Amino acid sequence: MKLNRIKTVLSEKGISQTWLAKQLDKSFSMVNAYACNRIQPNLETLQLIAEILQ
Numbered sequence: 001m002k003l004n005r006i007k008t009v010l011s012e013k014g015i016s017q018t019w020l021a022k023q024l025d026k027s028f029s030m031v032n033a034y035a036c037n038r039i040q041p042n043l044e045t046l047q048l049i050a051e052i053l054q
Contacts, residue, residue: 007035009053023052 010017021031024045033039034049041049 004034004037004040006049006053010035013053015053020049020052024048 009015010020017031017035018028021028024031026045030039034041034045040046
């Protein structure tokens with residue numbers, strides 16, 4: 001079961017990983033790692049991503 005939907009939601013909303021990285025004040029590499037499920041964001045970051053992406 002695929003739990004990480006960050007990449008899917010970004011695509012559905014037409015939002016780039018670069019834009020999300022700027023909103024989170026994180027590097028593109030870090031956001032890309034979240035989106036590709038290589039690294040899991042901590043709960044605080046995950047909550048912020050959820051708020052940004054609604």
